[in-house]
Amino acid sequence: MCTAMAASTDSFYLGFDFSTQQLKVVAVDGDLNVVYQTNVQFDSELPEFRTHGGVHIHADRLTVTSPVLMWVKALDLVLEKMKSAGFDFSCVRALSGSGQQHGSVYWKTGAHQALRDLDPGKSLHELLQESFAVSDSPVWMDSSTTDQCQSLEAAVGGPQKLVDITGSRAYERFTGNQIAKIFKSSPNQYQETERISLVSSFAASVFLGSYGAIDYSDGSGMNLMDIFSKQWDESCLLATAPHLQERLGTTVPSSTVLGLVSQYYVSRYGFPGDCKVVAFTGDNPGSLAGMRLQEGDIAVSLGTSDTVFLWIKEPRPAVEGHIFCNPVDGSAYMALLCYKNGSLTRERIRNECAGESWDAFSTVLKSTTIGNNGNMGIYLDSMEITPAAVGVHRYSRENVKVVSFPAREEIRALVEGQFLAKRYHAEKLGYKIIPGTRVLATGGASSNKDILQVLSDVFNAPVYTIDVANSACLGSAYRALHGLVAESGVSFAEATRKAPESQLSVSPTPGAEKVFDALLARYAVLEDGVLRESNR
Template sequence: FNPSPGHRVSVCVFLMAVGQNSPLFLGFDFSTQQLKVVTIDEDLNLVHQDRVHFDSELPEFRTNGGVHLHADRLTVTSPVLMWVKALDLLLDKMKRAEFNFSQVSALSGSGQQHGSVYWRRGASATLDQLDPNQNLHNLLQDSFSVADSPVWMDSSSSRQCAALQAAVGGARLLAEISGSRAYERFTGNQIAKLQQSFPDQYQDTERISLVSSFAASLFLGGYAAIDYSDGSGMNLLDIRTRTWSKVLLEATAPHLEQLLGAPVPSTSVLGLVSSYFVQRYGFSESCRVVAFTGDNPASLAGMKLQEGNITVSLGTSDTVFLWLQQPRPALEGHVFCNPIDPEDYMALLCFKNGSLTRERVRDKCAGGSWEVFSAALRDTPLGNKGNIGFYFDTMEITPPVMGVHRFDSDDTEVSWFSPEVEVRAVVEGQFLSRRVHAERLGYSVVPGTRVLATGGASSNREILQVLSDTFNAPVYTIDLSDSACLGSAYRALHGSVAEFGVSFSDMLKKAPEPQLVANPHPAAQEVYDPMVKRYSRLEDTVLQKSRTQTTP
C-alpha cells in the first residue's frame, strides 16, 4: 500500500514494532460448514491457510452441512460449542505446523450472517478469566443460555416477521429503516421468537451476539461490539443513523438494547487479543482485534469492490453485490452499511435461478454443448430483436415468481422461441433482471464503473460479453476463493494502518488486479437502456399474473 509521505515513517515503525520478522494478519471465517483462516503479510502475499470441517472433524455434534435440521423442517440451528471447539482445533493445527503467532500484528474475521449467540449470565466473567492450560470449549461449555443457535437457513419466524412489519407500519417502512423488509432468518425476528417461545432462556441471557461478534469476543476475552455492517442484517439497525432503532427494538423483545450493546463502525479496532491467546499460543500482547463482520460484507472487502463497481457471482444462484453512496431500500434485496467506508453502503441481491437454469436451456436448445450455446450468443443480435424471456425454473426470490414467460417485440406473450433466440433470451433476461433490481436499490453506471464477474459461468466469454453489453460497462474476472477470509485479513491489515491515514483502496494497490475480459458493444447503451425499462414493466405484468393465478 502507499500511505501519504507524512505517514510513511509512522506506518513503518508500527509494522516493525512486533519484531524483526514481517508482521502477519489473520482473517477468520466462521461459515456454515467450516471454520477457515487465511494469513497474509504486509505485502498482501498469502502466507498460510487452514480449515476445520464441522461434519467430518467434529462428528460428535452430529451436524449435516454444519447444521441441525429440526422436525418442522423450518427450524435450523448450529451448536455454539461446535464453533468454539473448531477454533481450538484450528489454532492447534496451526501450532503443530509451527505457525509463528508472535508475528501476528492484527486479526479480524467474519461469520455467517443472521446467526445469533446467547451468552448466559456470568459468561463475561468466564471470558475474562480464561485458563490458558485448558481448551476454550471446556472453559465455555456452561456459558450459553441457548445451546443451538438459530442460523441463516432458519425460516421458522414468519409470525414474528408479520408482527414486526405491522408494528412499524408495513414492509416498505421497515425496509426504509433497516435496509430490508422482514426476513425469517434475520436476527431480530429470531430473537423475538426465542423470547416468546423460551422466556426463561431469554431471561438468563446476559448478552446477544451475532456469529461475527461472538467470534471476536473469543479473541478479546470480553463481549465484542456488533459492527454496523453485520448489524444491518438484523431488521433492528437504522442504517442511516447507524444506531439501534428504538421502535424496532421495542417491537422485538424487552431490554434488547442492553443485551445487544452499542454498535460500532466496521473499521473499529476493538482492543488487544486476550492474554489467554498470548499465553497458550504465543500471540503478541500488541496484537489488535479488528471488528468482525458478516461473511457477505467481508466478501465485498475481499473482492476489492469500490464505489461505482458491481460484482456478479454466476453460480447455482446468482448473487449481486453493489457499492452504494445513497441507498434506496426496496422490498427485494438488502442494503447494509458498508464494511470499508463507514459513510457508504452496500447492497446484496440473490437470484435462485442462475446456472442451473442456463444449463437447462443449454441442454434443450444446444444439445448440452456450451460451444453451441456460445455460438448462439455470438450469432444473435444485441437485444434479440426485441424478444424478452423470464426463466424461473424454481420459485424466484426477486421477484417471487415461478415459470417461463416469453414476450415478442410487441410485448405479446408467446409459447416458444427458436433455439438461438431462447439461448440469448435466457442470458439477456437474467442480466436485465440483475440490472433492474440493482438500479432499484440505487445502482447506476458512472465513469469508471466495472463489473466484476466470478463463479462457474464467468469462464464463458460469450456470457460475459452479454453481461458487459447489458450493463454497458467493462467486465473483469476475479478469483474469489475464500473471499470472506481474504477480506477479513485485508480488514485486519487496514485496521492496523487506518489511523495513519491509509485508505483501504491504497492499502490494496499490491493485490492482484482483476482481468479485463469484455468491453460493451458501441451500440449497447442504445439497445439496452430502453430494454431495461421494458423488462421492468413486463416483470410487473408477470408478477401480477402470478398473483392472480395463486389467489383463491
C-alpha cells in the first residue's frame, strides 16, 4: 500500500542526474511539488575511486575519464539513502534521468545477461563489476581525440558537411570521436564490447535490466546521428569504427517509455511492478526540460562561462555552436552556445572601472545611455569558443579601433557587447524573436537587475528569472511524468502546467529595439573583422 509523503497525491515521479561530480535524485508528486531530494558526492562519498571533481585526469592532461563502477556504486548509495529516509518507492509511477553529455560506456560481451539476471540480494556494484570492457569511461572534459576529429571531418567532406548532418562540427569530447580513439588505441577492448551506451542510456539500462536505447536529443551530441532523419548516419559510422551500428542499437524519441523497471528494484526497494522507465537524455537537454522552455524562448545562464539554450523550429546548423534534437518536442530543435568569457570578464571590468563594487557597476549601467553613444567592445580575455578569437577590441561610433574607453563607457560596452554576441550567434543558428518570446536568466549574474535590463533591451524581450539549481534533475522528473501521457498527444507544456512559474524581472526599455537592431548589424561586421585579424 502506497503511503504518500505528500498529501496532494499518491504518485511520485523520479528524476536522476548522473552529472560530473555527483549523482542527484529528485522526487516530485503529481502536482509537481518536490517531495524529496538527495545526492551522492563522488569524491567524498566514494573515495576508493580516487577521483578529483568526479574524474581522473591522465598524465597527458588531455585524457579525462570517470570509473563506470563509481556511477553504479553511487546508484546503490542513493537508493539506500532514500530507503533509510523512509521514501516510499511503491508510489513511483515513472522515472527518468539525465547524464553528463558526451560520456560513453562500453558494455562487455555477456553484460546483457548480467543485467537480466540481477540478484536482489546483492548490490548493483557487486553484480556489474565484470560487465564493462572499458573500466574508465571517456567524459566531456576529454580533449585527446583531435586526430579522430580531423579524420571524421575529412571523411564526410569537411566541417560544414558534418555540421549539416550532425548539427555540430567534430569536437574532441563528442562520442563518435571517443569511440574512434578506443577502436584505434584499444582494439581488443572494442572487440569485447557488445553495446555502447551514453551515460544517459547506460543509467536507463541499469534501471531496465536490459539495454536502453539512446534518445534523439542526447544522440545528437555524438557526431554520429543525422539530426533531421534522427537515424545514425552511415558515412559517420563508417568513418568511426567497424560494426558500430549493432553496438549502438536504435535511437528513440526522448519521450519514449523504454519499458518497466527491472524486477531487481521491485524486490530490493519496493518499486511497483508497473513503474515505467522513460528514456534518459543528456544534462543540457534535461535542463531545457527543467526550465520548461517553449517555442521562441531563450535561456541564458550567466556564470563563469555563459551558456545559451535556444528553442528553434527551423535550425540553420553552423560551424559555431550546436544543434540538438529537442527533448520535449519531437518537431523542434534546441541549440546550445557556450562563451568562456562570462562572469570572470565582468568581474575584471568591475574591479578596474567600478572599484570592485557591483553596486557602482549597476549605477553606471542605470545612468549611461542605451547604445553607449555608438561605442562598442568585444571583450575576450581568454580564447573564446564563439567566435574563436582572443583580445579586447574597442570601437568608436565611427568603427575606428581605440585603445581605451572612459570607465563608464567601458562597463556598458562590455555588457552590451556580451549580449549582442549572444543574439548575433543565436540568429545565425536560426533563432527568431517572436511575439511571446521570453528570456529566462539563470546563474550568478541573474541576480543583478541592471545587467538583466541590458539583456532585455538587446533581445527586445522580457527577462524572467528561475531557480534552476537542479534543472537537469527536475527536468528528468517532469519528463518521467510526461512520458506516461506523451503517446496520447499531451504536450510537455500541458503535462507540466502545474510546475512553478519563472518570475518576471525586467521588460525592454521603450525605444531600445531600434537602437540594438542597428548595433547588431554593426556588431556582425566588427566581429568578422576580429576573426580575420585573429586568423592572420
